[in-house]
Amino acid sequence: MSTKTGKGKVIAEWIFTTDHKRVGILYLIGSLAAFLVAGLLAMVIRMELSEVGPQVTDPNTYNVMLYFHGAAMILGFQIPALTGFLANYLIPLQIGAKDVAFPRLNALSLWLFWMGIILALLTFVVPDPPDIMWTGYPPYSIISPGNTALYASTVLFMGFASIAGGVNLITTIIYMRAPGMTWGKLNMFVWTTLGAFIIQLVFVPVLGSAVIMLTMDKYLGTHFFNPASGGDVLLYQNLFWFYSHPAVYVILLPVLGIIFDITATFARNRIFNYWACVVGGVGGIVLISGEVWVHHLFTSGMPNWIRVGMMVSTLLISVPVGIMVLSLIGTLYRGAIEFKTPMLYAAGFIFLFLIGGLTGIPHAIASLDLALSDTHFVVAHFHYVMAVSGTFAIVGGVYYLFPKFTGKMYHEGLGKIGFVVTFIGANITFFFMFLVGLGGMPRRYFDYSHMPELQDLQQIVTYGAFILAAGLFITLASWLVGLFKGKKAEDNPWGSRSLEWTTKSPPGPGNWAEVPDCTDYDPYGYGEDR
Amino acid sequence: MEDSTTGHHEPEWEVSPWPLVVSVGALFMVPLAFSFYFVYDKPLMAILSLGIGVPLVIASVVGWTKGGIADIAHHGKEPGFATGAMPFFIVAEAFIFVSFFAAYWVLRLKAPNWPPAGTPEFGVTIPIIMTILLVSSSFTIHFSEHAIEHGDKGGFRNWLIVTIILGAIFFLLSAFEWSHLMHGGFTMKTNLFSTFFYSITGFHGSHVIVGLIIFLCILVSAFFGKVSKTFVKSASVYWHFVDLIWFFVVTQIYFW
Ligand code: HEM
Numbered sequence: 001m002s003t004k005t006g007k008g009k010v011i012a013e014w015i016f017t018t019d020h021k022r023v024g025i026l027y028l029i030g031s032l033a034a035f036l037v038a039g040l041l042a043m044v045i046r047m048e049l050s051e052v053g054p055q056v057t058d059p060n061t062y063n064v065m066l067y068f069h070g071a072a073m074i075l076g077f078q079i080p081a082l083t084g085f086l087a088n089y090l091i092p093l094q095i096g097a098k099d100v101a102f103p104r105l106n107a108l109s110l111w112l113f114w115m116g117i118i119l120a121l122l123t124f125v126v127p128d129p130p131d132i133m134w135t136g137y138p139p140y141s142i143i144s145p146g147n148t149a150l151y152a153s154t155v156l157f158m159g160f161a162s163i164a165g166g167v168n169l170i171t172t173i174i175y176m177r178a179p180g181m182t183w184g185k186l187n188m189f190v191w192t193t194l195g196a197f198i199i200q201l202v203f204v205p206v207l208g209s210a211v212i213m214l215t216m217d218k219y220l221g222t223h224f225f226n227p228a229s230g231g232d233v234l235l236y237q238n239l240f241w242f243y244s245h246p247a248v249y250v251i252l253l254p255v256l257g258i259i260f261d262i263t264a265t266f267a268r269n270r271i272f273n274y275w276a277c278v279v280g281g282v283g284g285i286v287l288i289s290g291e292v293w294v295h296h297l298f299t300s301g302m303p304n305w306i307r308v309g310m311m312v313s314t315l316l317i318s319v320p321v322g323i324m325v326l327s328l329i330g331t332l333y334r335g336a337i338e339f340k341t342p343m344l345y346a347a348g349f350i351f352l353f354l355i356g357g358l359t360g361i362p363h364a365i366a367s368l369d370l371a372l373s374d375t376h377f378v379v380a381h382f383h384y385v386m387a388v389s390g391t392f393a394i395v396g397g398v399y400y401l402f403p404k405f406t407g408k409m410y411h412e413g414l415g416k417i418g419f420v421v422t423f424i425g426a427n428i429t430f431f432f433m434f435l436v437g438l439g440g441m442p443r444r445y446f447d448y449s450h451m452p453e454l455q456d457l458q459q460i461v462t463y464g465a466f467i468l469a470a471g472l473f474i475t476l477a478s479w480l481v482g483l484f485k486g487k488k489a490e491d492n493p494w495g496s497r498s499l500e501w502t503t504k505s506p507p508g509p510g511n512w513a514e515v516p517d518c519t520d521y522d523p524y525g526y527g528e529d530r
Numbered sequence: 531m532e533d534s535t536t537g538h539h540e541p542e543w544e545v546s547p548w549p550l551v552v553s554v555g556a557l558f559m560v561p562l563a564f565s566f567y568f569v570y571d572k573p574l575m576a577i578l579s580l581g582i583g584v585p586l587v588i589a590s591v592v593g594w595t596k597g598g599i600a601d602i603a604h605h606g607k608e609p610g611f612a613t614g615a616m617p618f619f620i621v622a623e624a625f626i627f628v629s630f631f632a633a634y635w636v637l638r639l640k641a642p643n644w645p646p647a648g649t650p651e652f653g654v655t656i657p658i659i660m661t662i663l664l665v666s667s668s669f670t671i672h673f674s675e676h677a678i679e680h681g682d683k684g685g686f687r688n689w690l691i692v693t694i695i696l697g698a699i700f701f702l703l704s705a706f707e708w709s710h711l712m713h714g715g716f717t718m719k720t721n722l723f724s725t726f727f728y729s730i731t732g733f734h735g736s737h738v739i740v741g742l743i744i745f746l747c748i749l750v751s752a753f754f755g756k757v758s759k760t761f762v763k764s765a766s767v768y769w770h771f772v773d774l775i776w777f778f779v780v781t782q783i784y785f786w
Contacts, residue, residue, distance in 0.1 A: 012545065013543045013545055015550060016545035016546055016547045016550060017543060017544070017545055018544045018545060018546050018549070019543055019544060022543070099544075101611040101614075101615060102611065102615070103544060103546075104546050104548065104549055104594070104597075105549075107546065107549035107550070108549040108552065108553065110549070111549050111550045111552075111553035111554075112553050112556070114553070115553050115554070115556065115557040118557065119557070119561055126565070126570075127570070128569070147565060147569050149561065149564055149565050149568065149569055150561065150565060150569075153560065153561030153564070153565075156561075157556075157557075157561070163619075163622045166618070166622070167615050167618045167619045167622070168615070170615075170618050171611050171614050171615040171618065174614065175610075175611050175614050176611075201618055201621050201622045201625075202621065202622070202625055203625070204622070205622050205623070205624075205625035205626040205628075205629065206625055206626075206628070206629045208626060209625075209626050209629035209630055209633075210629065212729075213633070213729070215564075216718070216725075216729065219564075219568040219569070220568075220718055220719070221718060221719035222718050222719065222724075222725040222728075222729065223719075223721065223722045223725045224633065224637075224725060229646070229721055229722055230637060230640070230641050230646060230721075230722040231637060231722060231725075232636070232637060232640070235633055235636065235637070239629055239633070508541065509541040509542060509543050509544065510541045
């Protein structure tokens with residue numbers, strides 16, 4: 001490779017890279033591509049629902065689009081943007097390491113993820129695309145004419161990437177901290193991501209097994225989920241949610257982590273109750289996450305005494321989450337808050353997460369959930385609590401790190417306008433979606449001729465979605481303007497105390513000329529000068 | 531990059547083509563080939579996909595191993611974290627088996643009668659022989675690891691070869707048993723028991739193959755005089771894990 005010069009060399013250095021920062025950036029590009037496609041499909045979905053009767057698609061296409069929207073948003077956008085881009089980029093910089101423990105394995109995760117994206121995109125070219133929603137429940141996924149194997153392989157490629165990435169970064173955090181970097185000096189982002197990776201290691205393999213069983217049942221004629229010969233369809237639901245509920249903590253933990261770091265930086269403040277947050281918050285979530293999955297099956301049939309038990313354990317998880325949100329608010333308290341764009345997103349996140357959390361309570365109460373489950377109410381709930389608030393954290397994180405990983409400043413004015421428009425759009429969309437859900441609109445329905453009275457509300461939701469999309473395009477513009485025309489970024493434009501800002505912007509190979517000594521270091525040591 | 535003015539070494543961006551190549555290979559080898567064959571009924575295209583995928587994967591495994599050897603040779607770099615990472619990887623692996631066994635237990639305990647109709651009698655000889663083989667191979671890899679720690683390269687190599695032979699016989703026996711059962715009309719499709727029998731032994735078998743490939747990579751590099759102790763140690767931990775899983779397989783599937 002060294003004989004090549006100029007462009008060829010630069011390209012080779014990017015696509016063959018094993019450097020954690022470049023791997024991270026390539027993760028970001030892939031996940032934003034997934035977000036773009038899945039987001040545009042969401043717009044088509046909204047256009048379809050804006051009026052009674054078929055509008056722009058047909059029922060089968062609707063199913064395929066909704067399949068892609070769900071699967072790509074979760075597996076292709078949020079998880080990779082958080083545990084791929086942010087974690088890869090930040091963790092070595094925050095713990096003072098030159099790279100991750102296994103750089104080549106890291107590149108392997110990256111490219112498996114990209115192959116997963118390609119597999120997901122194949123949905124639009126193959127005959128009989130998968131139409132089984134991102135949950136892939138049997139028996140429909142077994143009798144459907146769609147290509148269930150494509151779904152399974154997408155999940156498996158993304159899953160393998162997650163497992164390899166998890167092993168890699170856990171090892172990095174444990175063994176590669178700079179001298180003097182004790183456990184008490186880790187950024188919140190490092191802690192929360194560590195928690196997320198531990199969850200992934202345990203649960204992703206279960207999801208992998210579930211989709212393998214599904215593929216075998218459909219194409220090799222086995223009987224895992226076939227009641228006629230002693231199998232059980234609910235077995236799939238159990239395995240699936242055994243993974244997919246913890247998966248929301250895989251998303252939530254890094255989200256909270258980056259929000260903590262943004263908040264501490266822009267409020268010039270310490271983390272309120274650091275250890276309570278690490279032990280009670282992150283630790284608590286990791287411990288409890290494994291035993292709440294059954295609440296996704298409240299309506300699938302189970303004895304009442306299990307329902308009650310599961311209800312309690314589900315409400316229990318709000319304790320560690322509550323501890324972390326309290327710390328977050330405490331971090332703002334008496335801070336010298338500076339509302340740059342990343343901080344706006346952090347503030348917006350707190351609001352959205354609050355609404356999402358509060359509307360989760362009726363779902364946790366089994367008797368209410370029997371009515372709400374599978375309506376647009378639950379769709380609105382998880383968009384608030386995970387989809388949109390997670391996207392806010394990711395966008396805020398990209399803004400926060402923009403100067404570091406591009407070496408340029410984004411466009412602050414466009415950034416702020418983009419935030420306001422996105423925030424308004426998101427709230428219109430999903431607030432009115434609650435009302436649509438309470439009105440009885442079932443989830444995953446292509447049409448609602450049986451309840452035409454919902455049309456007005458549905459139209460408001462659709463307008464909101466277009467405002468939301470406009471906001472996201474303004475955000476994109478703020479990045480592109482910054483990338484091509486922005487002024488050069490300083491090494492530490494935010495005046496942060498955290499280690500990642502002591503490198504050059506953007507950092508070169510190896511991050512620092514010498515591994516930093518962290519004996520007198522405190523990522524949140526703002527002390528008196530705030 | 532040689533800086534001409536100062537003569538200083540600027541650090542270079544590190545690169546390796548193999549992660550990308552192996553991913554592309556895996557894409558063709560597994561999902562595309564599977565979809566062509568089983569979903570779209572196009573065996574020719576499936577063979578073509580395999581024809582693209584398999585060489586890419588093999589080339590990457592070879593290239594990757596070579597790169598690892600070169601690292602040790604040129605920079606004296608030991609991949610120091612492999613032993614630390616192995617336990618985490620094993621946790622993930624274990625949970626694949628946990629899911630399959632959990633499914634098996636749940637469905638089996640619910641079944642009105644067991645084994646379901648169509649299950650032939652299982653002999654005990656083959657599983658006992660297989661157990662003996664695998665347990666001994668766990669010992670031999672341990673001896674091999676022990677030898678390399680004391681700098682005894684010859685002993686290390688011989689014990690490694692013995693391990694590979696034991697593992698290979700284990701695998702052949704398993705294949706023999708499969709083909710025997712399938713000829714007797716007991717296939718994956720037969721009933722719930724066949725479903726679990728083939729999937730669980732198959733998964734375990736695939737781990738045996740992966741273990742054997744790792745051992746071969748170590749052995750070949752050893753012939754070039756390059757041995758990484760951490761690598762041997764991690765491989766041996768992995769092999770003990772495969773052995774441990776076999777205990778579950780043999781007691782739960784064969785003898786219960
Ligand atoms: C860009 C703005 C977005 C809009 C307007 C939007 C809109 C929608 C709508 C209307 C549905 C329900 C359709 C139905 O049930 O018939 C839906 C489902 C869903 N959305 Fe979004 N969404 C957006 C962003 C996201 C994001 C960022 C995520 C990331 C996690 C996400 C994840 C999901 C999931 C998992 C489903 C459920 C799919 C299923 O039922 O299987 N969405 N979305």
